[in-house]
Each structure stands twice: as C-alpha cells, then as structure tokens.
Amino acid sequence: xxxxxxxxxxxxxxxxxxxxxxxxxxxxxxxxxxxxxxxxxxxxxxxxxxxxxxxxxxxxxxxxxxxxxxxxxxxxxxxxxxxxxxxxxxxxxxxxxxxxxxxxxxxxxxxxxxxxxxxxxxxxxxxxxxxxxxxxxxxxxxxxxxxxxxxxxxxxxxxxxxxxxxxxxxxxxxxxxxxxxxxxxxxxxxxxxxxxxxxxxxxxxxxxxxxxxxxxxx
Numbered sequence: 001x002x003x004x005x006x007x008x009x010x011x012x013x014x015x016x017x018x019x020x021x022x023x024x025x026x027x028x029x030x031x032x033x034x035x036x037x038x039x040x041x042x043x044x045x046x047x048x049x050x051x052x053x054x055x056x057x058x059x060x061x062x063x064x065x066x067x068x069x070x071x072x073x074x075x076x077x078x079x080x081x082x083x084x085x086x087x088x089x090x091x092x093x094x095x096x097x098x099x100x101x102x103x104x105x106x107x108x109x110x111x112x113x114x115x116x117x118x119x120x121x122x123x124x125x126x127x128x129x130x131x132x133x134x135x136x137x138x139x140x141x142x143x144x145x146x147x148x149x150x151x152x153x154x155x156x157x158x159x160x161x162x163x164x165x166x167x168x169x170x171x172x173x174x175x176x177x178x179x180x181x182x183x184x185x186x187x188x189x190x191x192x193x194x195x196x197x198x199x200x201x202x203x204x205x206x207x208x209x210x211x212x213x214x215x216x217x218x
Contacts (some may be wrong), residue, residue: 002159003098003109005135005152006116007145011128017058025052031112056103064102066126070118086115107147122136130187137162145164173217 010016019025027049029041032040048055063084064074072084082099097119106123110116123129133145136153142154148218149169174180206214 001096001111002098002137002213003111004113004116004137005133005154005161005212006110006120006131006155007110007133007147008106008108008123009130009132010104010106010123011130013127014048014050014052014055016127017055017062019045019048019058059104060101062126065125067099067119067122068080070122072099072119086110086118105148155160176213176216 018048019193020175025045027043027148029043031040033041035041045052048058052058058107060080064079065083067082070086072082072086075081075083080101081140082097082101084097086094086097088094097111097115098109099119100107105137108116108119120129122130133143133147135143135145135152138156138160142156142158144151144153146152149165151164151166153164
C-alpha cells in the first residue's frame with residue numbers, strides 16, 4: 001500500500017502504566033532507606049515497575065486504551081498488533097493506520113502525515129515518546145530505519161520494502177558460545193532431544209550462569 005513508516009521508543013513505559021485499583025503491590029525499600037524509628041519502609045505502588053511479573057500487561061493495557069480513542073483496535077490473534085481507520089473530530093476519514101508494539105518499541109504505518117500525527121499524539125499524551133526513524137513513500141524518497149534489530153528499507157521511487165539484519169547482529173552470541181566458523185551442514189538436533197528425554201543429567205535445571213547465557217542469546 002506504500003504506507004509511511006515511523007519507529008518510536010517509549011521512555012520508562014512500565015513506570016507510566018497505572019496498576020488496576022484491585023491490585024495491591026507493596027515494595028520494600030532498601031535498608032538504606034528507613035523510617036525515623038529505623039523500621040523498614042514500604043511503598044504501595046500505583047504504577048507498574050520494571051521487574052513486576054505483569055508490568056508488560058499493564059503497559060499494553062495503557063497503550064490500547066490511548067489509541068482506542070482514535071479508533072485503533074488490537075488484532076484478535078496477536079494483541080500487540082493494532083489497526084484502524086482514523087477520522088478527525090468531525091468524523092471525516094483521514095486514512096488507515098497499522099501499529100506494532102514490541103514492549104516499548106513501536107512501529108507505525110500510516111497513509112499520510114495527518115494519520116501519523118494523530119497516532120503519535122495519542123500515545124505521546126500518556127507516555128514520553130521519541131521518534132527513532134522514518135520511511136517516506138517511494139515518491140517522496142523512501143528511507144531506512146531499524147526496528148528491534150531489523151533494518152527496514154524502501155528505495156526511492158518504489159513502494160517495495162526490504163527487511164534485513166546487519167551482518168554483525170549475532171556476533172556477540174557467536175563469541176559467547178565459542179562459534180568461530182560456519183558450516184553448510186544442517187545440525188542434527190534429534191540426538192539432543194532424545195538425550196533430554198532419557199538422560200537424567202540433561203533434565204537438571206540450568207545454573208544461573210547458563211540461564212543468563214541462554215537469555216542473552218535468545
């Protein structure tokens with residue numbers, strides 16, 4: 001459809017996301033902070049915080065509510081994808097908008113500047129927002145941006161989009177796992193799966209160090 005693209009980053013998304021009134025979350029402050037009597041200090045949270053199990057849910061609920069006001073709705077299968085027909089205050093159709101939210105990284109696709117501005121203002125009204133990249137229509141020169149490690153590019157004069165990752169994208173993972181050269185052979189993972197089912201040693205939980213290594217690679 002030759003839509004314009006804009007990538008945006010939300011500052012402290014979780015800390016701007018209100019907790020439901022029925023949720024009671026109490027935070028014990030570090031021992032360096034205490035009451036005058038020396039007793040430990042506690043705070044009841046009114047907004048989410050990094051580390052809360054459902055902090056992402058509260059942020060998505062806030063995002064959904066903010067763009068619902070401009071007629072954008074989440075997909076039934078993938079709740080972090082949104083779409084809608086944007087209209088002005090008089091109900092006049094301005095154009096369509098699509099949005100992908102990956103935690104605090106947002107990618108907006110829109111028909112024109114008016115639609116793009118309305119989406120940006122709706123989100124910016126509830127959280128601090130920073131634009132990180134733009135791609136224009138092909139007739140306006142195209143462009144390139146990076147979204148969650150993927151480079152999206154449109155050449156001037158075309159509506160086609162290409163998606164790629166930089167050649168060094170996985171270098172840190174290769175280094176950590178000691179992978180120094182590639183291979184054209186497809187790895188046989190069946191032996192690892194069978195070992196997991198039969199070998200008691202393989203059933204042991206990962207150590208904290210191994211789990212951290214796995215998470216970084218993931």
